[in-house]
Each structure stands twice: as C-alpha cells, then as structure tokens.
Amino acid sequence: MSAYFGVKVEDIFATMPERFRPEGAEGISASYGYNIHGEGKWKLTVKDGKMKIGKADDLSGCATVTTTDGETFVGINLGKVDAMKAFSSGKFKVEGDFGALAKTAKMFRKYIPPQKEMSTREYILDMFATLEKRFQPKKAEGLDVTVGYDIGGEDGGKWTAVIRKGECLLKEGILGTPTVTLKVQSAADWVALMLGKIDALSLLSAGKAAITGEAPLALKLGEIFAPYVPPGEKAKEPEQELIVLRKTISVNQRFATGPVMGKFLNGLKEKKILANQCPQCKRLQLPPREVCAVCRVEATQWVEVGPKGHLAVNEIVYYASPDPLTGETRETPYGSIHVLLDGCKGNETFTHLLRPDQIFKVKETWQEEKGSRLRPVWAERRTGSIHDIKFFELDE
Amino acid sequence: MAHRKKNRNVAIVGIGQTRYSSHREDVNQPEMIQEAVRLALKDAGISIADVDCVVHGNMELFEMIHQPDLWHMLGTGAYGKNAFRITTGGTTGTTIVAAGDNLVASGLYDVAMIIGFEKLQEGHTTGGITNMADPLWFRNLMTGALTGTTASATIKEFGEERAKRAAMMMRVIMDKHAGLNPNAHRSFGLDFGQIPDLMENSPKLVGELRLIHMCSQSDGACVLILADEEKAKKISRKPVWIRDHITVHREESFNVFGDEPVEMTHHFAARHLFERNRITKPLEYFDVFEMYDPSAWWGLDWLREFFLLEGDEHLKLVENKEIMIGGKIPLNPSGGVIASNPIGATALVRVAEAALQIRGDAGAHQIPKPVKHALASGFGGTIWTVLFILEKELTGWGERK
Numbered sequence: 001m002s003a004y005f006g007v008k009v010e011d012i013f014a015t016m017p018e019r020f021r022p023e024g025a026e027g028i029s030a031s032y033g034y035n036i037h038g039e040g041k042w043k044l045t046v047k048d049g050k051m052k053i054g055k056a057d058d059l060s061g062c063a064t065v066t067t068t069d070g071e072t073f074v075g076i077n078l079g080k081v082d083a084m085k086a087f088s089s090g091k092f093k094v095e096g097d098f099g100a101l102a103k104t105a106k107m108f109r110k111y112i113p114p115q116k117e118m119s120t121r122e123y124i125l126d127m128f129a130t131l132e133k134r135f136q137p138k139k140a141e142g143l144d145v146t147v148g149y150d151i152g153g154e155d156g157g158k159w160t161a162v163i164r165k166g167e168c169l170l171k172e173g174i175l176g177t178p179t180v181t182l183k184v185q186s187a188a189d190w191v192a193l194m195l196g197k198i199d200a201l202s203l204l205s206a207g208k209a210a211i212t213g214e215a216p217l218a219l220k221l222g223e224i225f226a227p228y229v230p231p232g233e234k235a236k237e238p239e240q241e242l243i244v245l246r247k248t249i250s251v252n253q254r255f256a257t258g259p260v261m262g263k264f265l266n267g268l269k270e271k272k273i274l275a276n277q278c279p280q281c282k283r284l285q286l287p288p289r290e291v292c293a294v295c296r297v298e299a300t301q302w303v304e305v306g307p308k309g310h311l312a313v314n315e316i317v318y319y320a321s322p323d324p325l326t327g328e329t330r331e332t333p334y335g336s337i338h339v340l341l342d343g344c345k346g347n348e349t350f351t352h353l354l355r356p357d358q359i360f361k362v363k364e365t366w367q368e369e370k371g372s373r374l375r376p377v378w379a380e381r382r383t384g385s386i387h388d389i390k391f392f393e394l395d396e
Numbered sequence: 397m398a399h400r401k402k403n404r405n406v407a408i409v410g411i412g413q414t415r416y417s418s419h420r421e422d423v424n425q426p427e428m429i430q431e432a433v434r435l436a437l438k439d440a441g442i443s444i445a446d447v448d449c450v451v452h453g454n455m456e457l458f459e460m461i462h463q464p465d466l467w468h469m470l471g472t473g474a475y476g477k478n479a480f481r482i483t484t485g486g487t488t489g490t491t492i493v494a495a496g497d498n499l500v501a502s503g504l505y506d507v508a509m510i511i512g513f514e515k516l517q518e519g520h521t522t523g524g525i526t527n528m529a530d531p532l533w534f535r536n537l538m539t540g541a542l543t544g545t546t547a548s549a550t551i552k553e554f555g556e557e558r559a560k561r562a563a564m565m566m567r568v569i570m571d572k573h574a575g576l577n578p579n580a581h582r583s584f585g586l587d588f589g590q591i592p593d594l595m596e597n598s599p600k601l602v603g604e605l606r607l608i609h610m611c612s613q614s615d616g617a618c619v620l621i622l623a624d625e626e627k628a629k630k631i632s633r634k635p636v637w638i639r640d641h642i643t644v645h646r647e648e649s650f651n652v653f654g655d656e657p658v659e660m661t662h663h664f665a666a667r668h669l670f671e672r673n674r675i676t677k678p679l680e681y682f683d684v685f686e687m688y689d690p691s692a693w694w695g696l697d698w699l700r701e702f703f704l705l706e707g708d709e710h711l712k713l714v715e716n717k718e719i720m721i722g723g724k725i726p727l728n729p730s731g732g733v734i735a736s737n738p739i740g741a742t743a744l745v746r747v748a749e750a751a752l753q754i755r756g757d758a759g760a761h762q763i764p765k766p767v768k769h770a771l772a773s774g775f776g777g778t779i780w781t782v783l784f785i786l787e788k789e790l791t792g793w794g795e796r797k
Contacts, residue, residue, distance in 0.1 A: 199418070202582060202584055204599075204607075205598065205599075206584040206585075206590075206608060207593055207594050207598050208584075242421050244421055253531070255531045255532060261532050293647045313545055313548070315543060315544050315602050316544070316603050317542070317601075317602045318599070318600040318602065319601040319602060336602075351534065364548070366552050386533060386536045386537075387536075
C-alpha cells in the first residue's frame, strides 16, 4: 500500500477506535462504507455509542458509500485536500444520505500523524551539543561560575558548563565542585524538563531531581541559556506577547484590641499570663476571648496561669514562610509550639515559639506522659504584644 | 441540628471544568471562568438565557480583588440575573453548591449556575491564608495551611514506619489517579517502589509533612448547573441528585485553644448526615468518595473521621489499596486536591467529580463498577466541613407523592 503525505489509508482506519468520540455519536445508529480505489473496502458501524471498523467486501446496507482514491482520502483527513473541491470535481463521491456522512465528522477526533520520535539518548546529546550555542552572554555578565549536569541512567551523562567572562565552554564530566550541580535520576526526565513537558518543581518534589550548591543560580539558568529547540522545529513565537502586570499591595493597618484582649496584653507587660474562664463550662480561654463561643455567655472571671508549663506539641517548621505582619522571611527551622501552662488542662494550651537552638531537644506530651518543662523568656522592653514573650525555653 | 426535608428535589444537570494548571497566563480571570461556564452550559444542553440565578465563589484574599463577581460578569454571563457571591475559605466550593441547592429546592429559582474559581498564581496563597487568622494574636504565629500535627499524631499512634509508609502509599495512589485525569494539574508518575525513598528524601515542610505530601496551588474554574426535579427530568438524561448536605463550623479562629477539640468537624458532620439519612454502614453504602484532601497525612487520617472508622481500619484501607479505582471504596479517582487545587473551585470539583462518576462520564478515571451513591467533602476556613451525598436514583429517599 502506498503512503500519501506520509500516511497510509490503513493508518486512518486503524486509528478510528482510539479517535472515536462517543459523545459525538449519540443517537446515531448506521453503517458507512468506504471504497478506496486500489486500497480496499472498509465498513464502519456505529450503534449505541460504540463503533466497529473493519475490511469488508460487501458494502450493502450502508447509509452511505464513499468512493475515492487513496490520495484524496488521506488528504482530506489530514486537511491537505479541500473536501468540497474534491467533491465538486468528482474525485470524492458519496452515494446515499450525505447528511448522515457529515455526522461522522463529529464522531472522530482529527487524525494526527505520529512524528518520528528522537530517542532519549539522541535528545540528551543534542541538548548538550547545542548548549554553548544557546548561551546568552548578556544574561551572564559578571558571572564566573561552573554548572554541573549529572544526568542519570543509561542515556545520561555528566557535563560541566564553565561560564566566565561572557563565554561558555562545555566539558565532559564533573569538574571539581561546580558552583551549582543539577542532578536528575533519569535522562527521560531531563528531556521532558527541557521540552517543557514537566516543571522543575515537580521533579524536585518527587525526589527525582536535586540541586546542590548555589540554588539561586539554578533558577537563573533559564535566562542564561535560550530554550532548547529540537532539530527541524522552529522556536515557538507566540502570536503576541502575553503581558503580565505586576502589583504590590502594601497597607498600614491598626487593630483595636478591645478591653478583654487589652487586659491580657497589659498583663504581659507585668510578666503575667491571664486566661479567662467560662462561667458555665468552666474552660479556660488563652488568649482570652470576650465570650465562650460554645456556651454563648460572657467570660467574666480571670485566672493567672503559668508562666511555666509542659510542652504539648512542637511543630518544627522548615518552610520559610514570611511573617505576615512584617513580610520578613523567618529563619528556619523554627519551633511553633503549644504549651499547657500550669493551671490549664486538656486542650487549654497556649501557642507560641520555642527557643531556636532547642527545637530538637524537647519532648512532646503523649497520652499520660508529660512533655518537657518550659518557661517563658521575657523581653527586656515589654509593650503589650505577643513579642513581650520572646519564646519558651527548657526550664532546667 | 434543625433540618427539614427539601421542598423540591434538585439535580446536577451540567458540569464544566477547565484544565487545572500552575500557569494560566494566556487568559485573564473572566476569560478563564468563561471556559468552564461554556462547557457546563453545553453539557446541560441549555443556554445562559435558561439560567435563573448565578452563585459565584472564590477566596478574595488570594487575588485581592474585592467584589470579583462584578469584573467576572464578562465571563459568567450574570448580567441582569440574580447573582450571589459567597466566600467561606476552602469550603467555598461546597458552600456555593449548598447555597444553590437551597435556592432551587426552595422554589425561588428553577435553574442555578454555580461558579467556583481561583487563579492562585495572581496572588500569594500562604499570605492570603495567614490573613484569615486574628490579627491580635495568632496571625503572628501562622504558617499558612501547613501543619505537621496530624503526621505527628499518626506516627505516635501507629509507629513511625507504618504511619509514614501509609501516608506515602496514599500519596502515590493519588498520583496514579491523577495520571488518569486529563484535567489534573500534577501527576508525577510516582510508583509504589519509590515509597521508601520519598519517605526519607522529600524536603520537609513542617515536622513529617513533606513537600510531596502537600497539595498544589492551581489556576482553574469549575461550574455546575443545578435544576429542580421537573426541569432536570426534562433536559437531562443523566441527572445526579443532591440528596443532602451538612455544614459544620468550629470556633472562629485557627487556634484559639491549641490542640484539637474532642470531636473533629468531619466526624461530627458524617455522624449527623448519615444518621438523618439512615445510612448505618457508610463504607458499604457509598461507591466513591471525593474528599478535600489538602495533604496525604490528612487524607489518611480523615478516612477514619468521615467513615466513622475505629482503630487502624483506615490504614488498612490504604495499605490494601482498597481506596484505588477498582478497590472497595475508591477515594478521589480524580487525583484529589493533592493533584489540583484552585482553592475557590477545589471543593466544587469534589462534587463535580463525584457527579461525573455517578453519570459514568469520568473517562479514563471512571470506576469500573456502577456508581449509585457518592460522598463529596469540602474543607477549609478554620477546620470546617461541608459534606454532600449524591445519588443516581430518587428511589428510597426522594420520591414525591
């Protein structure tokens, strides 16, 4: 069988099951015949949202029979031949209900010819062979660094890019300790990353890639090197530049504390931790609240608790989240803790921070076993804020 | 809790979802919403003229746009219609379905369009979440939605090796499900063989909560069309019935009194919802569960809460892969929140995906056996729960005389 535009007639029919869209065939129950000169006859049957395709000698009983030649048939399917023109010129003939045939267009997704795939190894070699060419000296001004590439697996390899005085030289192997090294377990993942099919964070999250050395430099590599374009393809140029507007909202705010929270904050100035108690369920609220939300009554009684207590929960935070009230990124890791202060019970814990150098030295409460004994460390100058307590530390 | 039978039955008759992605710089907010609106209307076989009211929801703190529904009217088609804007944190997506169900069941409207969206790349997610905490005290200590307490408690209860393995097994199963969902934002192609490596080497966020356990930040929109019984039967061949829903809140802040309260809102919600619907064995009754699972540790722990399980039953469900598509109780065939998380739409996607399973229209991630009863949950705000029961048939609970 011959190929037209690189595609055989058989390819079009053989891929029909995978291109079939049941939603496009709703309510249709019919057979369609195809007589392709010099290639053979096929019969398509559609019923109950299902389809069957196969070679057939007998096309009787079909709602339509399409007669054409291989080139026209493939050409129309690929969009290379204008169907109306072929129809008008008689190259494409339809017997039977033309309307029924038109419906088949909705039943199938367009045929897309498979492209000749490069192997992973071919991609890897091409990607590194073009690295020096893709270097953008303007984006690397003043840089004197080395970038190690450690691509794992049989298709992988090791390279080092030496970037210096606005030039880039690629060497085989890892030279010394590069400024930053990108290690990827599988060469296929590196190819997918370079082709934009997967993002770096996904690989890092999944433990399939790692960055050692100066991580910020790794983030700049996307600028230092132009994107990889496989051979024979043109760099994609968007129809128009997609513009993203950048804004920063910065708002000065003032929050009134009210008398209840105010009393608690004033207590801190005198190194006192005050809780208030629900007159009905007797639970302590720390920090105090105006009412007990559960009993819906005013919490009027005040009780001084602590200041020492037992550690209930110690959350070791590694993620560098910004302090929402200052915008400054916190030092990590830090310990965000719940302490059960003396005089409190059950869930009446108090939330604060742990002394940074002790976060791995403490023990949490578990069932009957009490956690480490802690005490607050007070700030020299106290203003009635959460920072009047710097943090809690081991009481030893 | 006061609860009355519905005035009218309400069905989901149209579902539309955009693809979920980390970057939708090709469209602005109304354009992105419009994609899902158009798909939902097409799915329902109606036009915007047939829609009586529009319910719009997202988390304003994320994009910092107040009254976003005004701008979005370009994409929602709500001009001249009765429109409502609702925001309740992570639960928003389910709260808007609850509101839509109430609006249609009441008889005030016959057709309601429910729109959930988020474009998280346009703001700062952790910054937004932190601003939910009270500014007088707890906001200073907030770490966004990240917490390692569930990991810590699970490890203490079941031992380090078993707990960490079960959480990572949950994570890999969700990733495998996401791989079958063309709309999913993330699927890494994880395999069970990677579990020991990921348990030790994925970067830590808080305690034993690691980067791989945590949900994504996505852009995307989801739209449902709801209709009353009469209209639904007229226009839809496969209406999915909203049998019941419940909303349970805790106190006003993330951490007023430290440690977890006695009964979690998920457990409270499930207990009450099942009781009033006379469902005594939820694990046997439901064919699928679309859970709002912000992390693998929570997904693991919450199986116990929602199905009212005891001891290590929830761990066994995961260890024996009973939560996989094809298992006893498939959990998140869509890949769940860990895979796609456009927050204002996230809970809505749970309801939408549960409904697709009942219709048999979920595509590659369709459960291979008939799905008659589905459970879908929303989570967010300050440990809040919204829980939905969806049904394929009205028989046995929704017949009208």
